[in-house]
Amino acid sequence: LGNWYPWNEMEGKNVVIIGGGFAFTTLRSSIIYMLQPENRPKFQDITVVYGARAPGMLLYKNELAEWEQRDDIHMHITVDGTDDPDWKYNVGFVPTITEQKITSAQNAIAIVCGPPIMIKFTQPVLEKLGFPPERIILSLEMRMKCGIGICGRCNIGDQYVCKDGPVFPLAQLKEMPSEY
Numbered sequence: 001l002g003n004w005y006p007w008n009e010m011e012g013k014n015v016v017i018i019g020g021g022f023a024f025t026t027l028r029s030s031i032i033y034m035l036q037p038e039n040r041p042k043f044q045d046i047t048v049v050y051g052a053r054a055p056g057m058l059l060y061k062n063e064l065a066e067w068e069q070r071d072d073i074h075m076h077i078t079v080d081g082t083d084d085p086d087w088k089y090n091v092g093f094v095p096t097i098t099e100q101k102i103t104s105a106q107n108a109i110a111i112v113c114g115p116p117i118m119i120k121f122t123q124p125v126l127e128k129l130g131f132p133p134e135r136i137i138l139s140l141e142m143r144m145k146c147g148i149g150i151c152g153r154c155n156i157g158d159q160y161v162c163k164d165g166p167v168f169p170l171a172q173l174k175e176m177p178s179e180y
Helices: 021-035 061-069 094-101 116-128 170-174
Strands: 014-020 046-052 074-079 108-113 136-139 167-169
Touching: 014 021, 014 094, 014 116, 021 046, 021 061, 021 108, 021 136, 046 094, 061 074, 074 094, 094 116, 108 116, 116 136, 136 170, 167 170
Parallel strands: 014 046, 014 108, 046 074, 108 136
Antiparallel strands: 136 167
């Protein structure tokens, strides 16, 4: 089904990975791939911004803790809100934390996957930080039914997220109807 992240374009660059909620599942596999010893030298700095509504909704907590201990990846974990006095990470929405923690778009590419509302507000933050639209890669979460581009459930204009995506550069999405 569909396509994947542009790994060749990401090689030699700083990679910013931004995820929210359950969409982190797809980003996790990308992080695992990039951190494999044979792949890690292909990428410069790797920075992750990952958020959930509450601490109990964070996925892969053991891996997050492992990655946080590494010196070859920068982790910024956040929740929308918490009453937990022991919470040691960020509190705030993913776009806000992205703006606070990502300091440069130089030689960088961003991959983003999360709820549509998170993507909607993260995209202008990345552009403000200097990421050009062709280096903002979005993985869309659309409700798919058939998965082969027949039913039209996931289409955006003439593009089917299930077979033409789910990964689109922002530059391409800007040329499509604003249905996402």
